[in-house]
Amino acid sequence: MIEVTNVVKRYGPNTVLNNATFQIEEGQLTTILGPSGCGKSTMLRCMNRLEKFDRGRMNIAGVEVLGTEDKKLTAAEEKDLTRRLRAHVGIVFQNFNLFPHLTVLGNAIEAPVTVKGLPRKEAEEVARHYLSKVGLSAKEEFYPAQLSGGQQQRVAIARALAMEPDVILFDEPTSALDPQLIQEVARMFRALDDLGKTIVVVSHDMNFARRISDQVIYFEGGHAVEAGTPEEVFGRPQKEETRAFMRSFQDEDEAGNEADASEGKVEEVADKGTRLSLGQEE
Amino acid sequence: MKHIISRAVAIFLLLLFLPAPSFAQSALERVRKNGELRIGTDATYPPFETAEGGTFTGFDIELGEAIAREMGVRATFINAGFDGIFPALQNGSFDAVMSSVTITPERSASMLFSEPYYDSGQLIAVRQDTQNINVPDDLTGKKVGVQINTTAQYDLEKRAGVQVEKYNTIDLALQDLQNKRIDAVVGDAPVLKWMIFQSFRQLKTVGRRFTDEKFGIALAQGSDDLRRAINAALWRIEDSGEYNRIHEKWFGEAAERALAQTTGGGAGSRAFNFDLVRRLWRLFLSGLWLTARLAILSLAFGLPVGLLLALARVQSSKILAAPAAVYVEVMRGTPLLVQILFIYFVLPSFGVNIPAFWSGIIALTLNSAAYISEIFRAGILSIDVGQMEAARSLGMTYAQAMRRIILPQTFRRVVPPLTNEGIALLKDSSLVTIIGLTELTRTGQELASRYAAPLTIWPVVAIFYLLLTFPLTRVAEYLERRWRPVTRS
Numbered sequence: 197m198i199e200v201t202n203v204v205k206r207y208g209p210n211t212v213l214n215n216a217t218f219q220i221e222e223g224q225l226t227t228i229l230g231p232s233g234c235g236k237s238t239m240l241r242c243m244n245r246l247e248k249f250d251r252g253r254m255n256i257a258g259v260e261v262l263g264t265e266d267k268k269l270t271a272a273e274e275k276d277l278t279r280r281l282r283a284h285v286g287i288v289f290q291n292f293n294l295f296p297h298l299t300v301l302g303n304a305i306e307a308p309v310t311v312k313g314l315p316r317k318e319a320e321e322v323a324r325h326y327l328s329k330v331g332l333s334a335k336e337e338f339y340p341a342q343l344s345g346g347q348q349q350r351v352a353i354a355r356a357l358a359m360e361p362d363v364i365l366f367d368e369p370t371s372a373l374d375p376q377l378i379q380e381v382a383r384m385f386r387a388l389d390d391l392g393k394t395i396v397v398v399s400h401d402m403n404f405a406r407r408i409s410d411q412v413i414y415f416e417g418g419h420a421v422e423a424g425t426p427e428e429v430f431g432r433p434q435k436e437e438t439r440a441f442m443r444s445f446q447d448e449d450e451a452g453n454e455a456d457a458s459e460g461k462v463e464e465v466a467d468k469g470t471r472l473s474l475g476q477e478e
Numbered sequence: 479m480k481h482i483i484s485r486a487v488a489i490f491l492l493l494l495f496l497p498a499p500s501f502a503q504s505a506l507e508r509v510r511k512n513g514e515l516r517i518g519t520d521a522t523y524p525p526f527e528t529a530e531g532g533t534f535t536g537f538d539i540e541l542g543e544a545i546a547r548e549m550g551v552r553a554t555f556i557n558a559g560f561d562g563i564f565p566a567l568q569n570g571s572f573d574a575v576m577s578s579v580t581i582t583p584e585r586s587a588s589m590l591f592s593e594p595y596y597d598s599g600q601l602i603a604v605r606q607d608t609q610n611i612n613v614p615d616d617l618t619g620k621k622v623g624v625q626i627n628t629t630a631q632y633d634l635e636k637r638a639g640v641q642v643e644k645y646n647t648i649d650l651a652l653q654d655l656q657n658k659r660i661d662a663v664v665g666d667a668p669v670l671k672w673m674i675f676q677s678f679r680q681l682k683t684v685g686r687r688f689t690d691e692k693f694g695i696a697l698a699q700g701s702d703d704l705r706r707a708i709n710a711a712l713w714r715i716e717d718s719g720e721y722n723r724i725h726e727k728w729f730g731e732a733a734e735r736a737l738a739q740t741t742g743g744g745a746g747s748r749a750f751n752f753d754l755v756r757r758l759w760r761l762f763l764s765g766l767w768l769t770a771r772l773a774i775l776s777l778a779f780g781l782p783v784g785l786l787l788a789l790a791r792v793q794s795s796k797i798l799a800a801p802a803a804v805y806v807e808v809m810r811g812t813p814l815l816v817q818i819l820f821i822y823f824v825l826p827s828f829g830v831n832i833p834a835f836w837s838g839i840i841a842l843t844l845n846s847a848a849y850i851s852e853i854f855r856a857g858i859l860s861i862d863v864g865q866m867e868a869a870r871s872l873g874m875t876y877a878q879a880m881r882r883i884i885l886p887q888t889f890r891r892v893v894p895p896l897t898n899e900g901i902a903l904l905k906d907s908s909l910v911t912i913i914g915l916t917e918l919t920r921t922g923q924e925l926a927s928r929y930a931a932p933l934t935i936w937p938v939v940a941i942f943y944l945l946l947t948f949p950l951t952r953v954a955e956y957l958e959r960r961w962r963p964v965t966r967s
Contacts, residue, residue, distance in 0.1 A: 244871050246867055279873065286871065289868060291864065293862070295868070306883070307869075307874060310874055310878050311872065311874055356872070359872055
């Protein structure tokens with residue numbers, strides 16, 4: 197279903213993705229887990245063509261993507277490729293990126309109407325179906341700014357679902373949310389699983405990954421270090437890098453939420469703080 | 479005064495680039511065929527030429543009408559600022575200039591003149607209590623006001639030690655003299671006498687005319703046959719006594735008595751004259767209407783052009799972005815006044831002849847579009863990149879994302895700076911006076927000199943501008959309210 201083979205991406209002298217290779221089965225929920233800066237978010241963005249990669253091969257829902265150094269595309273070919281790819285792959289961003297000038301319903305029908313050319317009535321029906329799936333039927337006339345962080349995330353999910361993609365990508369779905377809500381997000385992922393979608397989640401939250409995933413891919417240094425069921429990866433990690441990551445997580449738990457020494461972690465914690473202040477009235 | 483000097487420099491530069499127009503037919507043939515003699519005049523110079531709401535009066539006006547009548551055509555007067563009047567003559571905006579133009583060797587080198595039709599000369603005006611200025615030599619070391627580009631300016635500049643202050647119109651020079659900021663004013667004798675009589679009673683003229691100047695009708699080079707026809711008409715008018723009748727009407731004793739009666743002894747320059755406003759408000763309205771049309775049309779065209787420029791600059795293709803950037807750089811980096819002059823005066827020599835009104839609209843549009851594009855560009859760039867990514871990830875094309883997601887959010891953010899630009903444009907529109915459009919500022923200029931009452935006229939002009947900006951601000955407030963982004967309630 198999703199096949200990533202030897203994908204390489206560089207930003208100047210930095211190699212962000214370094215021969216990343218992994219497979220994801222259709223209908224599965226896979227978490228790409230790893231420390232910040234490991235390239236997991238870039239990997240996800242490549243899967244939606246928000247980023248291009250230099251070398252390697254990707255096959256997602258039957259759409260074949262090659263590295264730009266392996267195959268140079270004309271502007272028209274590029275346009276056609278992104279159109280085909282995005283018809284199959286939706287994404288829910290870390291900070292949701294809802295359209296603030298549109299209502300909840302407006303957010304969910306915008307792309308079906310402009311991209312697929314659905315009549316408005318029909319698009320509204322589809323949108324309402326998915327809004328009820330994420331429990332937001334009562335909020336369809338609200339604007340994003342009037343919703344809590346958790347509700348905004350569900351709007352973003354409904355917006356992606358309304359395009360009826362086969363694959364949905366989630367970038368750090370728990371980082372912008374109140375810890376109390378994570379339980380609820382986990383529940384929602386299971387509900388999405390029931391829709392038969394293939395789901396790829398990027399996260400650095402080990403507990404969350406353990407709770408929701410069919411498959412966990414441990415990512416570090418721009419490539420997949422090891423992959424397996426949560427039991428395999430968390431219970432019997434095969435690689436030293438994976439074990440070190442697990443240990444740091446346990447230390448953090450023991451230290452009781454003390455700020456991590458690495459800069460990236462500090463930033464994320466700070467980020468979490470500001471977003472939480474946006475409100476939590478669920 | 480800096481503004482005036484830059485204007486003079488701009489016009490001088492333009493004159494250098496102006497090739498002599500080559501008309502397919504001779505000037506006289508053109509006048510005969512059209513049945514009209516188009517005469518340019520700067521109607522801020524009583525008693526020679528004044529205008530009141532499109533109606534021209536004065537000595538030059540009546541003489542011009544008599545000459546046209548002799549030639550068997552009708553006279554059409556076209557109002558133009560004195561600093562733009564000769565370029566306009568060169569580019570064929572009118573056939574002749576009758577605007578108290580002194581015949582000088584310098585002017586004769588670049589245009590033709592009829593036989594002289596009026597003997598004038600420069601005279602000195604000072605305050606009533608001034609004792610020590612009586613002859614030109616007394617002006618050494620003094621600040622002396624003149625109207626820009628007049629023979630008074632040229633004459634004084636040749637005298638060492640005289641500090642020359644230039645004014646757009648002569649009434650402003652006299653007002654400044656009355657306000658004691660300058661020591662004297664030099665100008666054409668009849669005009670100074672008329673203005674002092676009418677409004678500036680605290681001033682007086684001293685001594686005699688110290689230059690001997692002759693007014694002539696100015697014609698573009700190559701209009702030799704028209705000059706012969708005009709000279710012939712002038713002679714016939716002098717022979718028939720028509721000339722004397724007109725001269726008596728404007729400069730005789732009867733004229734002075736009539737003047738004294740109509741104005742009732744000039745309080746005009748001191749106090750605000752409500753009677754004058756009551757009488758003239760309709761004229762302000764017509765100036766207001768022209769200013770409004772200029773501003774609204776320029777804004778209506780400038781907004782879409784500015785938006786397109788901004789869109790060209792934010793997208794990734796250099797083929798579109800680079801020319802747009804150059805355009806903005808050039809249009810913002812050159813004075814609007816020069817752009818107006820270029821479109822109106824220079825383009826005709828390339829066969830592009832655009833009437834004054836549309837020249838003004840085009841210049842204001844092209845200029846404001848550059849500023850507007852930067853406002854839009856800043857607005858677009860202020861939208862979080864996540865918005866474009868979200869829209870694209872849902873399958874929208876760049877254009878769809880721009881139209882449906884980015885621009886609607888941009889518009890509500892740029893209303894306040896666009897309002898600023900609209901108001902600036904409204905006031906900048908006064909620069910089109912240079913190509914002879916009688917909008918609000920020009921109306922003020924004409925009436926201030928016609929009634930020698932700058933202290934009454936300019937406050938009224940200011941109020942009329944406010945009347946224009948006020949509704950603009952209200953519209954902007956309405957849009958801002960309507961488009962206010964929904965925040966947490």
